[in-house]
Amino acid sequence: MSVTVKVPAKVNLQLGVGPLRDDGYHDLVNVFHAVSLFDEVTAAPGPLAVTVAGASIEGVPAGPDNLAARAARRLADHLGREADVSLHIDKAIPVAGGMAGGSADAAAALLACAALWEADVPFETLLELAADVGSDVPFALFGGTALGLGRGERLTALPCAGEFHWVFALADGGLSTPAVFAECDRLRAAFEQEASWPHESPDLLAALASGDPKALGAALTNDLQPAALSLRPSLARTLAAGREYGALGGLVSGSGPTCAFLAADAAHAAELAAALDEADVARTLVTATGPVPGAHVLP
Numbered sequence: 001m002s003v004t005v006k007v008p009a010k011v012n013l014q015l016g017v018g019p020l021r022d023d024g025y026h027d028l029v030n031v032f033h034a035v036s037l038f039d040e041v042t043a044a045p046g047p048l049a050v051t052v053a054g055a056s057i058e059g060v061p062a063g064p065d066n067l068a069a070r071a072a073r074r075l076a077d078h079l080g081r082e083a084d085v086s087l088h089i090d091k092a093i094p095v096a097g098g099m100a101g102g103s104a105d106a107a108a109a110l111l112a113c114a115a116l117w118e119a120d121v122p123f124e125t126l127l128e129l130a131a132d133v134g135s136d137v138p139f140a141l142f143g144g145t146a147l148g149l150g151r152g153e154r155l156t157a158l159p160c161a162g163e164f165h166w167v168f169a170l171a172d173g174g175l176s177t178p179a180v181f182a183e184c185d186r187l188r189a190a191f192e193q194e195a196s197w198p199h200e201s202p203d204l205l206a207a208l209a210s211g212d213p214k215a216l217g218a219a220l221t222n223d224l225q226p227a228a229l230s231l232r233p234s235l236a237r238t239l240a241a242g243r244e245y246g247a248l249g250g251l252v253s254g255s256g257p258t259c260a261f262l263a264a265d266a267a268h269a270a271e272l273a274a275a276l277d278e279a280d281v282a283r284t285l286v287t288a289t290g291p292v293p294g295a296h297v298l299p
């Protein structure tokens with residue numbers, strides 16, 4: 001018997017970063033949006049092991065350090081049982097790309113193990129266990145569009161009308177999330193910018209609620225973008241090309257280096273992806289839609 005869970009990537013529509021906390025994290029105003037790029041995680045009985053397959057999986061640990069294995073151990077601890085599960089990850093979400101691929105696999109592993117072990121774990125408890133594994137993990141269970149406060153783990157669903165069409169420009173190599181947060185702090189100190197408490201953007205929330213892509217494109221913001229650009233200056237060219245070829249909006253996704261561009265509809269997304277491909281400003285271009293549901297067991 002085995003259980004397979006499908007889990008989406010995310011893009012951050014607003015990422016407001018507050019001051020550094022004593023525990024090494026930053027308080028965030030994090031508007032998450034789940035998009036149709038998916039990993040699949042399959043759990044089967046056996047000694048704890050992780051295998052990974054996919055076209056671009058360099059740097060993904062196969063073994064106990066994989067976030068999926070950490071999630072399985074966290075659930076096993078909670079249930080007071082052995083983490084006797086063999087996990088296989090089929091990866092399509094870019095690695096270290098700012099789209100929460102590892103967090104997605106952790107969320108999928110929690111759900112797959114709960115089903116495999118026939119453990120009746122309430123959704124609220126799964127969200128708490130998810131937050132112990134990483135700040136982005138609860139949202140991968142939650143899906144849709146949501147506001148994340150605290151480290152990003154305190155979630156509230158946001159109204160979102162219709163479907164948005166995205167183009168993702170994937171970069172060569174990843175960026176380390178802690179390094180990008182540290183660069184954000186360094187830049188703020190260097191330019192004597194006081195980190196203020198972020199607030200939800202009313203324009204962004206209104207654009208989501210009305211399903212207006214033009215308004216959403218104009219309201220996208222990411223406080224980590226200057227830090228990602230500082231560590232990876234070539235992203236400035238990618239973002240400029242998106243603007244030049246008519247994206248309704250564009251930004252670095254989370255800690256980067258993936259850049260996300262909003263299109264008016266499916267045809268516009270395909271055109272934009274082709275133009276950016278031709279301009280040679282990214283390793284590869286993929287189109288996706290959002291919002292999509294969070295992690296779920298496949299029949």
Ligand SMILES: C[C@](O)(CO)[C@H](O)COP(=O)(O)OP(=O)(O)OC[C@H]1O[C@@H](n2ccc(N)nc2=O)[C@H](O)[C@@H]1O
Nearest residue numbers: 024025026028134135136137151152177178181254255
């Ligand atoms: C950039 C985002 O992807 C936006 O959704 C997330 O904030 C990152 O979430 P994540 O990858 O799950 O990050 P975690 O594994 O929880 O934390 C990794 C490291 O990122 C930094 N970190 C993360 C989240 C947060 N709110 N403040 C931080 O400063 C800390 O240095 C932390 O040690």
Ligand SMILES: Nc1ncnc2c1ncn2[C@@H]1O[C@H](COP(=O)(O)OP(=O)(O)OP(=O)(O)O)[C@@H](O)[C@H]1O
Nearest residue numbers: 066067095096097098099100101102103105136177
């Ligand atoms: N299942 C996994 N998939 C990808 N990376 C993993 C996984 N488990 C552990 N890792 C490690 O975590 C690092 C970051 O991977 P991930 O793909 O989650 O980054 P990310 O998408 O930038 O994350 P986020 O958007 O949450 O900041 C990888 O470089 C790898 O060393």
